Amino acid sequence: xxxxxxxxxxxxxxxxxxxxxxxxxxxxxxxxxxxxxxxxxxxxxxxxxxxxxxxxxxxxxxxxxxxxxxxxxxxxxxxxxxxxxxxxxxxxxxxxxxxxxxxxxxxxxxxxxxxxxxxxxxxxxxxxxxxxxxxxxxxxxxxxxxxxxxxxxxxxxxxxxxxxxxxxxxxxxxxxxxxxxxxxxxxxxxxxxxxxxxxxxxxxxxxxxxxxxxxxxxxxxxxxxxxxxxxxxxxxxxxxxxxxxxxxxxxxxxxxxxxxxxxxxxxxxxxxxxxxxxxxxxxxxxxxxxxxxxxxxxxxxxxxxxxxxxxxxxxxxxxxxxxxxxxxxxxxxxxxxxxxxxxxxxxxxxxxxxxxxxxxxxxxxxxxxxxxxxxxxxxxxxxxxxxxxxxxxxxxxxxxxxxxxxxxxxxxxxxxxxxxxxxxxxxxxxxxxxxxxxxxxxxxxxxxxxxxxxxxxxxxxxxxxxxxxxxxxxxxxxxxxxxxxxxxxxxx
RNA sequence: GCACCGGUGGCGAAGCGGCUAACGCGCAGGUCUGCAAAACCUGUAUACGCGGGUUCGAUUCCCGCCCGGUGCUCCA
Numbered sequence: 389x390x391x392x393x394x395x396x397x398x399x400x401x402x403x404x405x406x407x408x409x410x411x412x413x414x415x416x417x418x419x420x421x422x423x424x425x426x427x428x429x430x431x432x433x434x435x436x437x438x439x440x441x442x443x444x445x446x447x448x449x450x451x452x453x454x455x456x457x458x459x460x461x462x463x464x465x466x467x468x469x470x471x472x473x474x475x476x477x478x479x480x481x482x483x484x485x486x487x488x489x490x491x492x493x494x495x496x497x498x499x500x501x502x503x504x505x506x507x508x509x510x511x512x513x514x515x516x517x518x519x520x521x522x523x524x525x526x527x528x529x530x531x532x533x534x535x536x537x538x539x540x541x542x543x544x545x546x547x548x549x550x551x552x553x554x555x556x557x558x559x560x561x562x563x564x565x566x567x568x569x570x571x572x573x574x575x576x577x578x579x580x581x582x583x584x585x586x587x588x589x590x591x592x593x594x595x596x597x598x599x600x601x602x603x604x605x606x607x608x609x610x611x612x613x614x615x616x617x618x619x620x621x622x623x624x625x626x627x628x629x630x631x632x633x634x635x636x637x638x639x640x641x642x643x644x645x646x647x648x649x650x651x652x653x654x655x656x657x658x659x660x661x662x663x664x665x666x667x668x669x670x671x672x673x674x675x676x677x678x679x680x681x682x683x684x685x686x687x688x689x690x691x692x693x694x695x696x697x698x699x700x701x702x703x704x705x706x707x708x709x710x711x712x713x714x715x716x717x718x719x720x721x722x723x724x725x726x727x728x729x730x731x732x733x734x735x736x737x738x739x740x741x742x743x744x745x746x747x748x749x750x751x752x753x754x755x756x757x758x759x760x761x762x763x764x765x766x767x768x769x770x771x772x773x774x775x776x777x778x779x780x781x782x783x784x785x786x787x788x789x790x791x792x793x794x795x796x797x798x799x800x801x802x803x804x805x806x807x808x809x810x811x812x813x814x815x816x817x818x819x820x821x822x823x824x825x826x827x828x829x830x831x832x833x834x835x836x837x838x839x840x841x842x843x844x845x846x847x848x849x850x851x852x853x854x855x856x857x858x859x860x861x862x863x864x865x866x867x868x869x870x871x872x873x874x875x876x877x878x879x880x
Numbered sequence: 881g882c883a884c885c886g887g888u889g890g891c892g893a894a895g896c897g898g899c900u901a902a903c904g905c906g907c908a909g910g911u912c913u914g915c916a917a918a919a920c921c922u923g924u925a926u927a928c929g930c931g932g933g934u935u936c937g938a939u940u941c942c943c944g945c946c947c948g949g950u951g952c953u954c955c956a
Contacts, residue, residue, distance in 0.1 A: 649956075702891085702905040755893095
């Protein structure tokens with residue numbers, strides 16, 4: 389199945405496929421590790437994860453590179469302020485970032501590249517740009533890209549830059565630049581700041597050159613797909629194109645994918661606005677990692693997603709439905725044989741699921757046939773019409789669903805536990821929701837013991853005691869499921 | 881100001897020229913139960929922002945308007 393994906397560069401939905409015999413080469417802009425990531429950051433990484441997983445499900449080998457920006461103005465500022473080394477400072481947030489990726493079940497790219505480990509490649513690129521007459525050095529020792537050297541500038545974001553004439557609104561003298569729109573390739577070192585001594589001077593790389601250099605290092609001068617948040621389209625990605633194509637005279641990335649913003653209560657979420665939630669904030673409020681994943685995935689990447697706590701509650705319930713169904717199906721005993729109608733329903737669900745994803749990663753549409761299948765199969769089970777072959781087929785459909793969505797398999801305990809641990813270690817205990825602590829306050833064995841006692845009480849028709857135990861467990865977030873097959877329980 | 885995106889039942893959200901307008905949540909009823917809960921099933925809602933136009937036919941295309949958002953600067 390071929391993926392049709394919107395391409396910002398062409399403005400159309402284009403086929404995305406690797407060259408024959410080659411892996412699909414992807415570069416996706418990663419985090420700047422100066423703080424904990426917020427859920428808006430993770431929406432982008434999650435959508436790229438959906439892309440990855442769908443391609444893999446279709447048997448397409450990947451070479452996916454993600455950068456870690458571990459040097460930039462904010463990081464330098466913060467290190468200077470806190471008196472630690474750059475590496476000490478960034479290591480902490482880099483580790484936190486990976487923990488968060490794990491919590492959300494975001495797969496690791498094949499290559500993870502730190503900016504600080506690729507300085508020579510960036511320097512080399514600046515030198516090549518200088519040789520081509522597209523870069524110049526200022527008196528203070530910074531290097532800039534000469535925008536005039538790249539007439540196609542603006543082709544990605546479709547911007548008409550003619551309205552921004554030099555000098556109209558920017559005082560050129562203050563910037564030492566030839567043109568107001570020229571952007572920094574290399575920033576001269578200032579006293580006390582981390583810097584590198586290189587053939588082009590002492591300093592540190594600009595943000596844009598970092599991505600160009602690392603993308604070319606691992607993917608070559610031309611590659612299949614470049615992805616990132618919509619805000620990076622201009623100027624970051626536009627600048628990457630300008631730098632790279634000026635040097636190589638080849639198209640940088642053929643296909644560009646931009647994930648639209650996540651809004652909170654209808655407003656843009658950003659660190660500068662302060663209205664943001666980190667993944668950890670949500671985990672400490674008691675939301676499960678899987679619910680956060682599903683909520684952030686379910687709105688297709690090309691639409692803005694308005695995040696609300698209701699959406700997390702909805703997602704939690706939806707996941708419960710899937711998990712309950714899966715448990716019922718996988719654990720049940722069914723007569724051998726097959727039910728033709730169910731077989732057809734399962735195959736149709738799978739085809740619709742895959743088809744929706746192949747159509748520009750329409751995750752909202754892709755979910756629908758899975759839930760329809762759940763209903764159909766539940767009905768069949770109630771009526772005793774589901775056979776072992778049907779079970780096998782439906783389970784395989786669920787596996788494919790989960791190969792992309794990854795929410796049925798329950799591994800929610802670990803991220804929550806870690807978030808609590810982290811909160812305790814960093815003096816954020818007050819942020820842990822009381823219900824969450826209550827939920828953690830009872831061990832599995834204690835639950836089992838109380839349930840055994842309750843069963844005994846029920847047998848003796850001591851309903852008062854049985855109900856007492858029931859409400860006691862309920863207070864601790866334990867949900868009891870009485871059924872013909874016996875008692876099951878789960879944590880809310 | 882310029883540019884772009886969106887406004888679908890109580891909420892979220894697909895669909896984008898002609899099917900009973902998906903799906904999830906919610907809500908109601910039923911099955912089950914000592915009672916509940918959970919689970920499942922069924923049902924539910926006179927949902928396509930407003931006004932024109934094109935068309936045999938428009939939620940879907942065009943124009944205008946209103947509302948919300950985003951970009952144009954660091955930002956996923």
